[in-house]
Amino acid sequence: MKTVLIAxxxxxxxxxxxxxxxxxxxxxxxxxxxxxxxVEKFRELHPDLVMMDIVMPKRSGIDAVKAIKADDPTASxxxxxxxxxxxxxxxxxxxxxxxxxxxxFKPDSVVGTLAKVVEKAE
Amino acid sequence: MDLAKYTALFLEEATEHLSxxxxxxxxxxxxxxxxxxxxxxxxxxxxxxxMAASLEMDSITELSHALEDLMDQYRASGRVDPVVGVPxxxxxxxxxERMVAVVRETGAAPPLDEALTALIQEAVGTGEPxxxx
Numbered sequence: 001m002k003t004v005l006i007a008x009x010x011x012x013x014x015x016x017x018x019x020x021x022x023x024x025x026x027x028x029x030x031x032x033x034x035x036x037x038x039v040e041k042f043r044e045l046h047p048d049l050v051m052m053d054i055v056m057p058k059r060s061g062i063d064a065v066k067a068i069k070a071d072d073p074t075a076s077x078x079x080x081x082x083x084x085x086x087x088x089x090x091x092x093x094x095x096x097x098x099x100x101x102x103x104x105f106k107p108d109s110v111v112g113t114l115a116k117v118v119e120k121a122e
Numbered sequence: 123m124d125l126a127k128y129t130a131l132f133l134e135e136a137t138e139h140l141s142x143x144x145x146x147x148x149x150x151x152x153x154x155x156x157x158x159x160x161x162x163x164x165x166x167x168x169x170x171x172x173m174a175a176s177l178e179m180d181s182i183t184e185l186s187h188a189l190e191d192l193m194d195q196y197r198a199s200g201r202v203d204p205v206v207g208v209p210x211x212x213x214x215x216x217x218x219e220r221m222v223a224v225v226r227e228t229g230a231a232p233p234l235d236e237a238l239t240a241l242i243q244e245a246v247g248t249g250e251p252x253x254x255x
Contacts, residue, residue, distance in 0.1 A: 009165070010135055010169050011135065012128065012132055012135050012173045012176070013172065013173070015127075015128075015131060016128070016176060019123075019124075055164075055165055055168050055169075057162075057165065082171070082172055103172045103175060103176065104172070104175045104176040
């Protein structure tokens with residue numbers, strides 16, 4: 001079972017991701033509500049996947065990706081973006097994120113993206 | 123989707139966001155170049171937009187999106203127009219508070235306040251605050 005860390009400042013979004021991916025066999029091992037907490041929890045939990053919001057307090061999702069990739073270049077991070085954030089998504093991919101999903105979430109798209117990232121990592 | 127569960131989460135978080143947004147606007151009223159307050163108002167508008175879009179509450183999505191775009195513009199300039207911009211942002215906040223109150227009472231979002239949304243979009247589109255508020 002693949003382990004996942006979810007980072008989003010809205011518990012609404014964290015719950016929605018959890019409800020989409022847990023029935024698909026992913027284990028959510030942690031949640032973070034800002035860009036500092038997600039880096040700390042990544043170091044503590046070593047999840048297989050991180051689902052990372054872009055707009056978060058304290059530290060942006062892009063800065064958090066850079067910190068995580070500096071710690072572990074093999075880390076698999078999937079960005080959670082909104083329409084209109086294409087430039088930021090490209091910046092995150094350049095920083096090492098593996099892929100992205102767009103809000104509002106479509107369950108099939110979320111699950112398909114995670115499966116693709118897991119497959120590439122193996 | 124368990125609509126009741128997510129609507130309850132939306133009401134809880136949107137209420138917190140709007141309260142904090144009001145606090146930040148009071149800061150910007152006195153210090154229109156306070157970067158932290160500008161970032162926070164942007165983030166709260168962005169957050170409400172994302173939740174509303176997930177619940178297909180199109181009117182709340184559209185108004186919060188307009189506010190997010192306006193704050194993005196102010197983020198780029200590093201300053202909110204204190205004479206026209208701050209009152210416009212307070213109007214946007216009031217509009218969102220009214221809409222969230224309707225969701226709390228009825229479970230559904232009300233129609234869009236088109237005049238208010240257009241006023242905010244006009245300020246975004248021109249890069250200048252509108253002449254009338």
